[in-house]
Structures are given as C-alpha cells and as structure tokens.
Amino acid sequence: MLPSAPLPPLRMSAPALTGRIDSAITLSTVARLVASGTAVSKADLAPAAGLARTTVSTAVDELLARGVLRQDGTRPTAGRGRPADRLALAPRGGHVLLADVGARGAHLAVVDLSQQILAHAHVDVDVTAGPDAALATIESRLTELRAKAPDGVPARAVVIGLPGPVDGHLGIPVRPPIMPGWHAYPVSVRLQQTFDCPVVLENDVNLRALGEARALPADQVPLLFVKVGTGIGGGLVTSEGVLHHGADGAAGDIGHVRVRGAPDDACVCGNVGCIEAVASAAAVARKLGSASATGSITGSIAELRGLLGRGDATAVGLVREAAGLIGELVATLVHFYNPARVTLGGSLTAASDELLAGVRSVVYQRALPLATRNLVLTNSVLGEYAGLAGAIVLGIERVLSAESIDTLTAGR
Ligand SMILES: [Zn+2]
Incomplete structure (x- = not known):
C-alpha cells in the first residue's frame, strides 16, 4: 500500500566531478596521479585521469613549466614506440x-x-x-x-x-x-x-591510520588503527582510502567507551571503567606498580616494556588481561565497520606480541565468521613512523x- 502522504524529494548521489572541469582540478588530478606513482607518463595519465590526451599534455607542460613536475628519465613503451618521458614530482x-x-x-x-x-x-x-x-x-x-x-x-x-x-x-x-x-x-x-x-x-x-593504509596494498582498506599507549585511540580509513572524521571529528575516539567485565577504575575524563583507564599501557604499568610486593617497581611504561621484554610473568599476565578487554572492543568495531585490516600500534605492541595474541583470540572467538573471514589483524608495519x-x-x-x-x- 502506498503511504497516504507523498514522500519528500529524495537526494540521489552524483559523482563529485560534474559539469565543467576547470584547470585547477585538471592540474591537481595530474600532479596527484604522478605523486601516487600510478601514472608517470603522458600516455598513462590520459586513461588514468579520464581526460583527453591533449588536455593531459597541456596540464603536464604547465606543471613542468611551474617546476611542480620534472622529467625523470624515460620508460620503455609497449611495441615499437619511442620510450616515453617519465614524470616525477620536483624536489624543489x-x-x-x-x-x-x-x-x-x-x-x-x-x-x-x-x-x-x-x-x-x-x-x-x-x-x-x-x-x-x-x-x-x-x-x-x-x-x-x-x-x-x-x-x-x-x-x-x-x-x-x-x-x-x-x-x-x-x-x-x-x-x-x-x-x-x-x-x-x-x-x-x-x-x-x-x-x-x-x-x-x-x-x-x-x-597513523592513514600512514599505515597508504603504505599497504590498496585492498587493505577499510583499515581500523587501534593505538594502545599512554591512552587508547582509534582511526578509520574508509574503502576510498581517506580518513573518516565523523560529523565533529570525534570518530575513532574510542578511549572512553566501556566494555564488558571492565573494573571501575577512575578515568581522566571523569567517568569510571573507560577502556583507556583499565587497559592502556599507562593503566597496565600502574597496576604493575601496585602489584609489586617490594615497592621496587614505580609503574612507568618504560619499566613495563623492560619487564615484558624479559618475559616477566606478572607483566605478561597484566597485558593479557588488558588484551582481553581491548579484544572485546575491537570485536564490536569489527562488526560495525567490517574492516579488511585491524592494525595495533603504540608502546605496548612494540614491547611484545602478547597484546596482539590476546586481542586476536578474543576477536576471532567473538566476531561472526562473515566479519572475520578475510580480516587481517596485525601489528603496525610502520611502527613509530606511521604518524x-x-x-x-x-x-x-x-x-x-x-x-x-x-x-x-x-x-x-
Ligand atoms: Zn574516560
């Protein structure tokens, strides 16, 4: 049955590039294709940009004249054609x-x-x-x-x-x-x-999320980056390869959500039981300090990393506990975003593989098969240089x- 009142006009999505393509957009597209390494000669650029060869040729000449691009030797072409000029971004x-x-x-x-x-x-x-x-x-x-x-x-x-x-x-x-x-x-x-x-x-x-995504093959998105350091934060790169900021820029700010089984520890934000307050590197280091019977451990992240490196049983146990809580959170996010890859980073991942192992076991146990069938869950490949x-x-x-x-x- 049709609704009694007519529906309001509905918006249809449209490609971003419609109507007149002005020269700045052409120059930008050509320069960015060269910068990305996907097309580095006039012949490759035309199909990659979806522009006429003459348009591309004019844009390349202008970018060369402005000193944005430079010629960087030649590359062989298929068949008997003469080698094409290879283009690159100009260092100057x-x-x-x-x-x-x-x-x-x-x-x-x-x-x-x-x-x-x-x-x-x-x-x-x-x-x-x-x-x-x-x-x-x-x-x-x-x-x-x-x-x-x-x-x-x-x-x-x-x-x-x-x-x-x-x-x-x-x-x-x-x-x-x-x-x-x-x-x-x-x-x-x-x-x-x-x-x-x-x-x-x-x-x-x-x-970090963006750096990691752009250093990996293009099929590794959507990519969810979870940083476990002094605090806990997240970043999401969409299937288009760009950052998802949300309406106010707060997307991925996951440090202050609470997961099942979290103790009532006070958080800097004023709430209790936030994932950051119970499972960050700072929180684990603090617990290590209180667990120390002799009081010889002050509870710094550097100490925690040192003890993890030596396989200290108390430190490893506390990280496993934290990994279980972080795994609950990641399992929820995996259902929501269905990422191709979840990357863990931050000071705790650099010190040992316990965090990764603990998060993996919870995520693969809790998330449903469709969301984890092709999921890659691993430590950051760029480490501290991802940012x-x-x-x-x-x-x-x-x-x-x-x-x-x-x-x-x-x-x-
Ligand atoms: Zn909080």
Whole structure:
C-alpha cells in the first residue's frame, strides 16, 4: 500500500566531478596521479585521469613549466614506440613541515614533494606544559630542521598531529583530556603565522591510520588503527582510502567507551571503567606498580616494556588481561565497520606480541565468521613512523590540491 502522504524529494548521489572541469582540478588530478606513482607518463595519465590526451599534455607542460613536475628519465613503451618521458614530482617544488606530537615527544621532519625526508628529529615535547611552551619548541626545532634542507625552497604546508580530539576545520583541539590548556587554542592560526603557509591539524591516531593504509596494498582498506599507549585511540580509513572524521571529528575516539567485565577504575575524563583507564599501557604499568610486593617497581611504561621484554610473568599476565578487554572492543568495531585490516600500534605492541595474541583470540572467538573471514589483524608495519607517513600524505595532498596548486611556482 502506498503511504497516504507523498514522500519528500529524495537526494540521489552524483559523482563529485560534474559539469565543467576547470584547470585547477585538471592540474591537481595530474600532479596527484604522478605523486601516487600510478601514472608517470603522458600516455598513462590520459586513461588514468579520464581526460583527453591533449588536455593531459597541456596540464603536464604547465606543471613542468611551474617546476611542480620534472622529467625523470624515460620508460620503455609497449611495441615499437619511442620510450616515453617519465614524470616525477620536483624536489624543489616545495617543502612540507611535519610534527607528529605524542604525549611525551614528537617526530619532526621536513620532506619535499617527492616524499624524500630531508631532515628528521625526535624531540622531547611535554604537551602537559600547555600549548605555548610545546608549540614554541616545535616551531624552533622545525626551523632548525629547515636550515638543514636545501635553500630557497618555500614551505608549502605544515601538518601537525596532536594526541587528542581536534576540529580540523577550525584548527583547534577540542577538550583533549591529557592536554591541559589546549582546548580551543588556535594551533593552526599560530603555525600559519609562523611558517606563512597552510596548516593541517589532525589527531595523532588518524595520522597513523592513514600512514599505515597508504603504505599497504590498496585492498587493505577499510583499515581500523587501534593505538594502545599512554591512552587508547582509534582511526578509520574508509574503502576510498581517506580518513573518516565523523560529523565533529570525534570518530575513532574510542578511549572512553566501556566494555564488558571492565573494573571501575577512575578515568581522566571523569567517568569510571573507560577502556583507556583499565587497559592502556599507562593503566597496565600502574597496576604493575601496585602489584609489586617490594615497592621496587614505580609503574612507568618504560619499566613495563623492560619487564615484558624479559618475559616477566606478572607483566605478561597484566597485558593479557588488558588484551582481553581491548579484544572485546575491537570485536564490536569489527562488526560495525567490517574492516579488511585491524592494525595495533603504540608502546605496548612494540614491547611484545602478547597484546596482539590476546586481542586476536578474543576477536576471532567473538566476531561472526562473515566479519572475520578475510580480516587481517596485525601489528603496525610502520611502527613509530606511521604518524609521520600519514602526515606526509596529508601534506603533499594539500599542496597538490585544486585549491593550492594554482599558487605553486618553484622558488616563489
Ligand atoms: Zn574516560
């Protein structure tokens, strides 16, 4: 039976590219295809971009003239044709400055548009000291790193990852539990003024998720990244290979959900029994400290890692307990997202395989076969550099985006 009132008009989805394709979009598409390595000659670019050969040829010539692309030798063609010019991103097209900031330290780097890391440092940054002190350290150390990179190449973008929820549109952290004083601080505006270029602000686990996904074959998405360190966080890369932020940027912020069987431990967020309060590396280290009969163990993450490395029975037991709780959470998320891959990262995974083994056993036991049939559940392949990799992706994509590419002229 038909409904008595007519249905409202319903929206149909439409491809993103409709109507007139303007030159900035063409330039951006061609540059990004070359940057991705999927098409590196004019002949390959036309079918890959879905554009006419003459359109592609004009765009390539313009990008070569602007110093965004360069010729990088030749590649053989099928049949008897002469070898085609091979294209690559020009190292002097611009630099991207990166800061992957964790709770206790930051990876800082300068890269060029061809993904070469020109300078890198791991520096002590204490986010609990507040935004002014932490950002001043990051700015001065990034400036030092820039001095080590080739001269006369402009900074085209800054990418910064922070260990808390962020609003990427406004460029501010939003009530980050472990970062006192950072709520609504204008991080992006400050760095934009310091380095005179656009700034991308992202959550640190999202950066890791994206870096991991883009380092793996394209069929490893959707990818869910679960970081177990000082806190617990998640990041999701969609089947299109991009980050899922949710309506307000809070997607993947899984540290403050509660799972079955969790004890009533108090959490920094004000609730009790959050997964972060009962199963993070910090929580396990704290329990290890209280379990120590002699009081010789203070309960730091470094101690926990040391004991795990030596196979200490109490430490291993506590990690297995934490893994059981994290496994419950991951099993729920696997049902909801049906990821191709779940990646575990953070300080606990680097120290031993106990966490991975424990999470795997719960997930494969609890999740239904359709969701786990092809699921890969493993430790991060990039380890502590996953965040830097994600920042490189976001930075170069930002520089080569349709809105930025028109401003690109080498050396300007
Ligand atoms: Zn909490």
